[in-house]
Every structure is written in C-alpha cells, then in structure tokens.
Amino acid sequence: MRFDIVTIFPKMVEAPLAEGIVGRAITRGVMDVRIHDLRDFTTDRHRVVDDMPFGGGPGMVLKPDPIFRAVERISAERGAPGAIVLTSPDGPKLTQTGAARLRDLGHVVILCGRYEGVDDRIRMHLATEEMSIGDYVLSGGELPALVIVDAVARLVPGVVGDEQSVARDTFANGLLDFPQFTRPADFEGHRVPPVLVSGHHGEIERWRRREALARTLERRPELLETAELAPEDRRLLEDLVRDRNAGKASDGR
Numbered sequence: 001m002r003f004d005i006v007t008i009f010p011k012m013v014e015a016p017l018a019e020g021i022v023g024r025a026i027t028r029g030v031m032d033v034r035i036h037d038l039r040d041f042t043t044d045r046h047r048v049v050d051d052m053p054f055g056g057g058p059g060m061v062l063k064p065d066p067i068f069r070a071v072e073r074i075s076a077e078r079g080a081p082g083a084i085v086l087t088s089p090d091g092p093k094l095t096q097t098g099a100a101r102l103r104d105l106g107h108v109v110i111l112c113g114r115y116e117g118v119d120d121r122i123r124m125h126l127a128t129e130e131m132s133i134g135d136y137v138l139s140g141g142e143l144p145a146l147v148i149v150d151a152v153a154r155l156v157p158g159v160v161g162d163e164q165s166v167a168r169d170t171f172a173n174g175l176l177d178f179p180q181f182t183r184p185a186d187f188e189g190h191r192v193p194p195v196l197v198s199g200h201h202g203e204i205e206r207w208r209r210r211e212a213l214a215r216t217l218e219r220r221p222e223l224l225e226t227a228e229l230a231p232e233d234r235r236l237l238e239d240l241v242r243d244r245n246a247g248k249a250s251d252g253r
Helices: 008-017 022-030 062-080 097-105 120-124 143-153 163-167 202-217 222-224 231-252
Strands: 001-009 032-037 083-087 108-111 130-131
Touching: 001 008, 001 143, 001 202, 008 022, 008 032, 008 143, 022 032, 022 143, 032 062, 032 120, 062 097, 062 108, 062 120, 097 108, 097 143, 108 143, 120 163, 120 222
Parallel strands: 001 032, 001 108, 083 108, 083 130
Antiparallel strands: none
C-alpha cells in the first residue's frame, strides 16, 4: 500500500508515522508512505504556496500551481494514483467501508488543506474526491491525513500482527465492539462479568455478540440498518428491543 502526502508542514506528519503499527509497517516495507513538502514545488525564491483570495476576505488560500506540480511529479515517479484525496470538511466522512475502498486502490495521494482552504480549481480539476473526518474545523489537513493512513493501514495484510483483532474491530462488521476486560478480575469490588472467566468459549462468544448488539442499539442504532446480521443476531436483537421496550413501559415512558 502506497501513500503520498502533500503538506506544508511535513514534520507534523513524519513524527507520528514513525511510531506504532504504521511505523513498524513502513520499516518492514509493508507500507510505503512518502511525505512531500509543498514548498519544494514552488518556483519563486521565497517558496510561496498561498495568496490572498480574489474578491477579498480574511485569510490566505493555497495556490493551485504548486499542488498540481506536486501531483504531476508523484505520478511521474511513483505511478498514477488510484485516488487523489483532498482533506476537507466539505467531503463525506471517512468510514470503515471507505478505508477498505482506499486500501483496494493500492496507491493514494492525500492533499492537506490549510488556511482558508485551497484554490477551488484543485477540487474541480485535480482531486478525485474530498474526505472529512468529522463535523468540526481543524487548522489543516495533516491530522486527517494521519487518520486516513492509520485507518487504511489496519486493513492491509501484515500491518496488524493479529489479523483476528482487525476482524473484530468496531465497525468491521457494522457494529460497535463488545466490552473488554483484563486482570484483575476484581478491581476495588468491580468484578468482570462471570461468563468471561467461565472457560465456556461458546457462551463467551454469544455474550460478546449480544453485548455488541446491545451497545450498538443503545449508542448507534442507525448502524443496525446496514450491519451484517446472522439469523441468531436478529433473534438476539429482537430480545434486546423487547427488553428495552419493557423497561421503558415499566418506567412509564
């Protein structure tokens, strides 16, 4: 999996990518992530990458020509990318399905926005898509770029040591994850659920599935509309909905 990240603050991206599972994957050659300083693609001696917006207004806008040159150079040296992603609050939110789609493309360029944004000709004639990581405003696209790389990296074979862990991740099958516990079994009087120390693996799996369904129903019920549910899941979900409705009725709600 190859990523090329174009930014005016390369050090903001370099340090996090050197750590954790992504850092190890890059060291082992499982991931190929390269960071490009946008100022290297300017032609003036002051290496200017931004300018005032036409029509006036506050802030500065990233110029189109250095970004176009950066992508042209990347394409010439690394091959045409499967996607050119512009980080932007205007784009659809990154999802687990979206991360899997980017992984399947094999080579992705990420353009990090800054200041008041980018010249709109980049959106219109260069970027193949825009992507957001949430409904809030950040100082720039470097943090979203790191989030995209990390989300995609977890889905690349060989990046995560235990691939079963990835298969169980939150959102992997459309549900939130089940509760997790570790030693000690009794912490200040708070004990872990007895089933988890029972040794009955079948019961443990059933408990985990029920808890994942219950947590999703409580916190993100909209996910259940598209989740992959087996017949047993649907029976468990029916029981949970019935129990919840009975609880509301007893409370007078």
